[in-house]
Amino acid sequence: MGFESFGTVSFTAEAKVADFVTYLEQGKVMATQCKNCGAKYFPPQMDCPRCLSTDAEWFEVKGSGKLITYTTVQYGPSGFENDAPYTLVIVDFADGLRIFGRLSRDIKESDIKIGMDVKVVPVKLADDRISYEFQRA
Amino acid sequence: MEGIRDRVAIVGMGCTQFGELWDKNHRDLLVDAAYEAFEDAGIEPKDIQMAWYGSRESGFTGAQLASALKLEYIPISRVENFCAGGTDTFRNACYGVASGVCDIALAIGAEKCKDHFGGFNMDILEPFDRSMTEWDGPPVNQFAQLATRYMYHYGWKYEDLKRIFAMIDVKNHHNGTMSPKAQFRREITVEQAMNAPIISYPLGLFDACGVSDGSAAAIVTTPEIAKSMRKDYILVKALALTNGGGQAVLQPEYDFIHFPEAVAAAQHAYKEAGITNPRQEIDCAEVHDCFAITELITYEDLGFSPRGKAAEDVEAGSFTLEGDLPVNTDGGLKCFGHPLSASGLRMIYEIYHQLQGKAGPRQLKKADVGLVHNIGGICGFFNCAVAIFGRPD
Structure with a gap:
């Protein structure tokens, strides 16, 4: 079990952080924290x-x-052509955790504001695929 | 440690037409660029002792160049370094000469972007974890996020920052009208650029460079040999290259309003060239205007403008042909397109001619010191090359 079912296009099956998808299916967006120095990572990293x-x-x-x-x-890259338009965002959480991903289509482009509060949640895509997105907090 | 300053000279350069070259294959482009350079230097292909060949999309291994130019049984390395590939190819050839292992070296870059992979190959990099590649969109998405943050950070209204972008676009298009080898050679207006369709907010069609085919080449040797070949050879003053460690998106301290790789490369290059005040000491620059925001931020990263003040210099016309520091005098990536490994050498080709006084209708009155800058990749993962050139005293 790996990333086969993740996202619009999955670029790999194997990854040290494949549990990310298992957690997504359980309704959780997970990140990793280094046990040695405490640094937090998203996308999750085991190294x-x-x-x-x-x-x-x-x-x-x-x-x-x-x-x-x-x-x-407005123009998606190969494999994402049918998804456009979509909005990519970068979001800062507490304790130095920075996450990127897509913004929910429920938020109109004219309502997007830098500094706005958002939360990250798992989402089901077509064809039994899974991802995560940001929604209004 | 001894730097590269004044240890290598350019004695010949060549550059093909850039554009949609359906009637030329990759080898045709290599031949056209190389033979212009051979003729310019007054040498034969047999005089080339070593070669460095830049390609990302269109050719693998040194044998591609060996067969195109019949450079049999000499060492040829293929160089790939994404958007900085052309300048890095040149850098490697210079180091070959400076090391003393060869007297005359060829640096050449070529790409056929238009009929490979349907345009600009986006088999995306693997910066973090391949499973997360949805963020790793094409370059326009990467640079757009800096444009959005730059707008917010400095309190710009969308229309006002778009006007600054448009002024950069208009400048480069104007310069491109005087470049016979450019892909786009027509004027545009500020209104056209501002009202063009958005590709990736806030960047529109005219805020982006084109996709093209092309090749450019340089012949480098020692200054001693150069003197015996021509009077107007050009000296290499600095060669810098940096690569990001892949952490910027993850690191909360990254501000999305500058390119740390470019700042580091510029500092290295200025130190090597002995430049303390780039705005005063550099006469002309070719910077990596893949998008208007990149050129704007690059003015600040290179120290041409104070942080947050580049737009003021754009409005003042500082970087036009009539300004105090003309940038992208040939029209830049905006008008030449961006065949990755050819671009850096195409930019050196323009600086070479400006410093020789042979830039035709684009010729600047004062062009003693010129700079070339390339940057590519994604945030935290950029690679950047900065090279500085001067005339012999």
Whole structure:
């Protein structure tokens, strides 16, 4: 079990952080924290680029974060053509955790504001695929 | 540690037409660029002792160049470094000469972007975890996020920052009208650029460079040999290259309003060239205007403008042909398109001619020191090359 069912296009099946998808199916968006130096990572990483430790643990991303930048894509790359337009965002959570992903289509482009509070939640896509997105907190 | 300053000279350069070259294959482009460079340097292909060949999309291994130019049984390395590939190819050839292992080296980059992979190959990089690749959209999405944050950080209204982008677009299109080898050679207006369809908010059609085919080449040697070949050879003053460690999106301290890789490369290059005040000491620059926001931020990263003030210099016309520091005098990526590994060498080709006084209708009155800058990749994962050139005293 890996990333086969993740996202519009899955670019790999195998990954050290494949449990991310299992957690998504359980309704949780998870990140990792290095057990050695405490650094938090999203996308989750089992190897810490800061202290080079390979010992990390999972934690659930809870609460709201602040949107720090975004772009609304009018022309999607290969495999994403039918998804456009969609909005990509970067969101800062507490304790130095920064997450990127798509913004919910429920939020109109004219309502997107830098600094707005959003939360991250798992979402089911077509054809039994799964991902996550940001929604208004 | 001895730097590269004044240890390598350019004695010949060539550059093909850039554009949709359906009637030319990759080898035709290599031949056209190389033979212009051979003729310019007054040498034969047999005089080339070593070669460095830049390609990302269109050719693998040095044998591609060996067969195109019949450079048999000499060492040829293929270089790939994404958007900085052309300047890095040049850098490697310069180091070959400076090391003393060869006297005359060829640096050449070529890409056939238009009929490979239907345009601009986006078999996306693998910055973090391949499973997360939905964020790793094409470059326009990467650079757009900086544009959005730049707008917010400095309190710009959308229309006002779009006007600044448009002024950069108009400048480059104007310069491109005087470049016979450019892909786009027509004027545009500020209104056209501002009202063009959005590709990735807030960047529109004219805020983005084109996709094209092309090739450019340089012949490098020692200054001693250069003197015997021509009077107007050009000296390499600095060669810098940086690569990001892949952490910026993850690191909360990254501000999305500058490129740390470019700042580091510029600092290295200025130190090597002995430049302390780039705005005063550099006469012309070719910077990586893949998107208007990239050119705007690059003015600040290179120290041409104070942080947050580049737009003021754009409004003042500082970077036009008539300004105090003309940038992208040939029209830039905006007008030449961006065949990845050819672009850096195409930019060096323009600086070479400006410094020689041979830039035709684009010729600047004062062009003693010129700079080339390339940046590519995604946030936290950029690679950046900065090169500086000067004339012999």
